[in-house]
Amino acid sequence: xxxxxxxxxxxxxxxxxxxxxxxxxxxxxxxxxxxxxxxxxxxxxxxxxxxxxxxxxxxxxxxxxxxxxxxxxxxxxxxxxxxxxxxxxxxxxxxxxxxxxxxxxxxxxxxxxxxxxxxxxxxxxxxxxxxxxxxxxxxxxxx
Amino acid sequence: xxxxxxxxxxxxxxxxxxxxxxxxxxxxxxxxxxxxxxxxxxxxxxxxxxxxxxxxxxxxxxxxxxxxxxxxxxxxxxxxxxxxxxxxxxxxxxxxxxxxxxxxxxxxxxxxxxxxxxxxxxxxxxxxxxxxxxxxxxxxxxxxxxxxxxxxxxxxxxxxxxxxxxxxxxxxxxxxxxxxxxxxxxxxxxxxxxxxxxxxxxxxxxxxxxxxxxxxxxxxxxxxxxxxxxxxxxxxxxxxxxxxxxxxxxxxxxxxxxxxxxxxxxxxxxxxxxxxxxxxxxxxxxxxxxxxxxxxxxxxxxxxxxxxxxxxxxxxxxxxxxxxxxxxxxxxxxxxxxxxxxxxxxxxxxxxxxxxxxxxxxxxxxxxxxxxxxxxxxxxxxxxxxxxxxxxxxxxxxxxxxxxxxxxxxxxxxxxxxxxxxxxxxxxxxxxxxxxxxxxxxxxxxxxxxxxxxxxxxxxxxxxxxxxxxxxxxxxxxxxxxxxxxxxxxxxxxxxxxxxxxxxxxxxxxxxxxxxxxxxxxxxxxxxxxxxxxxxxxxxxxxxxxxxxxxxxxxxxxxxxxxxxxxxxxxxxxxxxxxxxxxxxxxxxxxxxxxxxxxxxxxxxxxxxxxxxxxxxxxxxxxxxxxxxxxxxxxxxxxxxxxxxxxxxxxxxxxxxxxxxxxxxxxxxxxxxxxxxxxxxxxxxxxxxxxxxxxxxxxxxxxxxxxxxxxxxxxxxxxxxxxxxxxxxxxxxxxxxxxxxxxxxxxxxxxxxxxxxxxxxxxxxxxxxxxxxxxxxxxxx
Numbered sequence: 001x002x003x004x005x006x007x008x009x010x011x012x013x014x015x016x017x018x019x020x021x022x023x024x025x026x027x028x029x030x031x032x033x034x035x036x037x038x039x040x041x042x043x044x045x046x047x048x049x050x051x052x053x054x055x056x057x058x059x060x061x062x063x064x065x066x067x068x069x070x071x072x073x074x075x076x077x078x079x080x081x082x083x084x085x086x087x088x089x090x091x092x093x094x095x096x097x098x099x100x101x102x103x104x105x106x107x108x109x110x111x112x113x114x115x116x117x118x119x120x121x122x123x124x125x126x127x128x129x130x131x132x133x134x135x136x137x138x139x140x141x142x143x
Numbered sequence: 144x145x146x147x148x149x150x151x152x153x154x155x156x157x158x159x160x161x162x163x164x165x166x167x168x169x170x171x172x173x174x175x176x177x178x179x180x181x182x183x184x185x186x187x188x189x190x191x192x193x194x195x196x197x198x199x200x201x202x203x204x205x206x207x208x209x210x211x212x213x214x215x216x217x218x219x220x221x222x223x224x225x226x227x228x229x230x231x232x233x234x235x236x237x238x239x240x241x242x243x244x245x246x247x248x249x250x251x252x253x254x255x256x257x258x259x260x261x262x263x264x265x266x267x268x269x270x271x272x273x274x275x276x277x278x279x280x281x282x283x284x285x286x287x288x289x290x291x292x293x294x295x296x297x298x299x300x301x302x303x304x305x306x307x308x309x310x311x312x313x314x315x316x317x318x319x320x321x322x323x324x325x326x327x328x329x330x331x332x333x334x335x336x337x338x339x340x341x342x343x344x345x346x347x348x349x350x351x352x353x354x355x356x357x358x359x360x361x362x363x364x365x366x367x368x369x370x371x372x373x374x375x376x377x378x379x380x381x382x383x384x385x386x387x388x389x390x391x392x393x394x395x396x397x398x399x400x401x402x403x404x405x406x407x408x409x410x411x412x413x414x415x416x417x418x419x420x421x422x423x424x425x426x427x428x429x430x431x432x433x434x435x436x437x438x439x440x441x442x443x444x445x446x447x448x449x450x451x452x453x454x455x456x457x458x459x460x461x462x463x464x465x466x467x468x469x470x471x472x473x474x475x476x477x478x479x480x481x482x483x484x485x486x487x488x489x490x491x492x493x494x495x496x497x498x499x500x501x502x503x504x505x506x507x508x509x510x511x512x513x514x515x516x517x518x519x520x521x522x523x524x525x526x527x528x529x530x531x532x533x534x535x536x537x538x539x540x541x542x543x544x545x546x547x548x549x550x551x552x553x554x555x556x557x558x559x560x561x562x563x564x565x566x567x568x569x570x571x572x573x574x575x576x577x578x579x580x581x582x583x584x585x586x587x588x589x590x591x592x593x594x595x596x597x598x599x600x601x602x603x604x605x606x607x608x609x610x611x612x613x614x615x616x617x618x619x620x621x622x623x624x625x626x627x628x629x630x631x632x633x634x635x636x637x638x639x640x641x642x643x644x645x646x647x648x649x650x651x652x653x654x655x656x657x658x659x660x661x662x663x664x665x666x667x668x669x670x671x672x673x674x675x676x677x678x679x680x681x682x683x684x685x686x687x688x689x690x691x692x693x694x695x696x697x698x699x700x701x702x703x704x705x706x707x708x709x710x711x712x713x714x715x716x717x718x719x720x721x722x723x724x725x726x727x728x729x730x731x732x733x734x735x736x737x738x739x740x741x742x743x744x745x746x747x748x749x750x751x752x753x754x755x756x757x758x759x760x761x762x763x764x765x766x767x768x769x770x771x772x773x774x775x776x777x778x779x780x781x782x783x784x785x786x787x788x789x790x791x792x793x794x795x796x797x798x799x800x801x802x803x804x805x806x807x808x809x810x811x812x813x814x815x816x817x818x819x820x821x822x823x824x825x826x827x828x829x830x831x832x833x834x835x836x837x838x839x840x841x842x843x844x845x846x847x848x849x850x851x852x853x854x855x856x857x858x859x860x861x862x863x864x865x866x867x868x869x870x871x872x873x874x875x876x877x878x879x880x881x882x883x884x885x886x887x888x889x890x891x892x893x894x895x896x897x898x899x900x901x902x903x904x905x906x907x908x909x910x911x912x913x914x915x916x917x918x919x920x921x922x923x924x
């Protein structure tokens with residue numbers, strides 16, 4: 001599938017999709033979006049790139065293999081509940097430090113523990129989709 | 144109590160590290176753990192004098208009434224002291240016995256796990272906590288018996304012990320649930336208050352049978368006695384600790400604990416007495432013909448457990464006193480003798496009593512320990528064993544004629560035990576030295592220290608009974624009998640029938656000892672009878688019935704046809720929905736037509752057309768794309784009705800599913816029509832039924848007045864959770880634990896698919912290296 005049109009498009013839209021997915025993730029607490037949707041959008045970006053340039057190459061762009069993203073995501077989500085335990089509250093209770101970081105696209109960002117939980121969801125969904133992709137496109141002939 | 148449990152479990156966790164750094168010396172540090180617990184509970188003994196149990200509660204699962212609730216009464220304290228005290232000696236002993244063993248750290252980890260489970264078990268006040276600890280002892284015993292996991296017989300014995308004790312554990316759980324349903328409480332103290340109500344309930348019989356199954360499997364009562372000698376495959380420290388002094392007495396503990404609640408009826412008395420007597424005879428008769436040191440001891444343990452059960456069945460205060468005294472005595476001498484057997488094995492590399500003789504010259508200290516323990520086992524004055532044997536006979540003789548019958552059976556069994564004591568504890572050390580695989584030397588200090596201490600304690604308690612009678616035995620008896628009684632132990636009772644019986648026992652025992660060769664021959668000729676024993680029933684179940692039932696149900700349920708799996712899932716779902724709907728009654732006007740918007744008609748038409756086209760098309764990818772159209776249309780509906788998050792998610796999931804499906808389907812060969820008309824008709828009917836059920840469900844759910852408590856709560860409280868998007872706040876905050884579970888499932892299923900497919904790929908690529916590239920071209924460039 002050697003389409004110049006697709007390749008040019010993918011070169012532009014794939015990075016945009018990743019950025020968009022991060023915006024969706026960060027604004028998720030107040031507007032439609034969130035980790036699940038963000039992770040799907042990000043994975044879709046990688047897939048689009050894969051259609052244009054080959055999935056193997058697309059997966060090589062990632063800093064880590066997909067299975068590691070799943071692990072990171074699950075660990076992040078699981079550990080985001082620990083601060084609440086330390087504060088003497090039930091596991092996974094949201095804690096919100098009195099901080100507000102201005103972001104230019106997703107409004108003001110408050111770095112509470114649910115944000116890290118959402119980030120964990122993002123990574124594990126991202127990793128899951130890409131792992132399935134990797135599994136179903138892996139060719140015996142290619143290295 | 145909770146603190147000491149925590150320390151023991153902590154020791155279990157860090158012991159591998161400690162062994163890694165300190166090697167065998169770690170045992171000295173680890174022995175401090177049970178030692179400190181032992182000292183702690185010695186102090187508790189003084190606080191128990193007023194007789195009321197000490198309670199301690201840590202809330203665990205409050206909504207179910209399950210708590211870590213501890214009850215320190217006399218019975219619990221006796222067991223705690225035995226577990227921690229003998230545990231200290233065993234930890235020391237194991238360090239020397241398994242010195243240099245590559246898995247010593249693992250051994251200690253499991254041993255401490257067991258110790259913690261046992262401590263928790265005997266101190267539990269809450270029945271569920273008791274059950275958890277009960278199963279934990281079975282589990283850790285399984286790991287310890289199978290410690291030498293490279294040996295096939297060790298694995299088989301471990302599995303046997305596990306299955307037998309777990310069977311009892313399940314029965315016990317059911318019994319506890321019945322108790323809780325009768326009394327609305329899992330707390331033993333509260334259940335005890337409703338004793339009469341329980342005993343008059345018709346389910347009392349079932350309750351007793353279940354409890355007895357639990358206790359009898361754990362304490363190796365006939366017909367479950369066979370697992371205990373098998374468990375001797377464990378390293379000797381384990382046999383000494385679990386299978387003589389502690390774990391097997393857990394069943395006796397349970398019976399003693401529940402006697403105030405369930406006891407006092409004919410059913411309880413007769414079943415305990417008869418099974419106890421039967422076990423006592425079985426154990427002692429099977430013991431005498433053995434030649435392996437550990438098996439000899441194992442069968443006498445069975446006999447001793449039978450004696451305890453029988454005494455608890457008799458139910459009189461005197462019998463309870465005898466049972467408790469005998470429990471103490473037995474733990475001391477049996478632990479000592481097992482450790483001696485291990486030391487002998489360690490020094491001579493043989494456990495066959497026919498090869499052992501004259502060891503006293505090489506191992507004098509071990510010989511002293513062994514001799515004293517054997518005297519306790521025989522019941523020779525002035526050892527505590529003598530006092531307990533007198534008590535046992537006295538308790539039996541209280542019952543008149545039938546008591547004499549029990550006593551005579553007891554004399555026979557005890558005489559056999561005496562003979563075994565002579566064979567195991569005395570004979571190997573006397574006579575001419577025989578040639579052994581290894582030239583014996585005195586065992587290292589930890590190997591003789593434990594048995595010597597235990598044996599000397601037996602002697603000391605015998606000479607000075609007041610050391611134990613008021614402090615340890617009386618509170619325990621009070622806990623079993625339920626009210627205060629007088630406990631007085633003494634060596635000399637005057638010329639009584641009991642003294643005569645004791646004397647006859649010893650005499651007869653000596654005769655049996657002289658006849659030991661005949662018993663061994665008899666055992667060999669009678670070996671074919673094993674075929675009719677309970678063990679062959681066990682192996683028949685494990686090797687024949689279980690596999691055939693398993694393969695039968697696998698053939699029915701796990702046939703391996705994807706289409707039938709889907710079929711059964713859909714059929715079951717449709718049935719479940721239909722059954723659920725039929726129970727909901729709605730007012731007659733639950734369904735009304737209303738006018739449509741033009742775009743609603745358009746969307747519905749799109750769904751219908753795509754659906755029909757998907758059915759009729761023969762191309763796989765076409766049908767997937769058509770199904771995708773349905774999904775997109777539905778996400779449009781979500782968007783139109785004000786659920787943007789849902790719409791967005793549905794849209795993305797639909798897209799990615801489509802891509803993944805296409806990537807997979809692309810590799811499959813062209814679709815062919817293989818199914819028959821009849822099966823198509825069946826599928827069509829099922830699909831229609833399923834669709835109809837779901838439609839009905841959706842329609843009806845619109846008209847059921849639904850509870851607005853939950854939505855209101857979420858809307859009101861989402862500002863507290865610092866978010867305006869309620870959907871996302873529910874996902875990452877209110878229901879974060881659910882989400883965590885969901886993403887875990889998601890991740891695991893992806894990893895599962897990945898693992899299965901890479902496995903298949905590896906297999907097929909190695910199987911057909913020449914026929915590579917049989918699949919169509921991939922998307923790779």
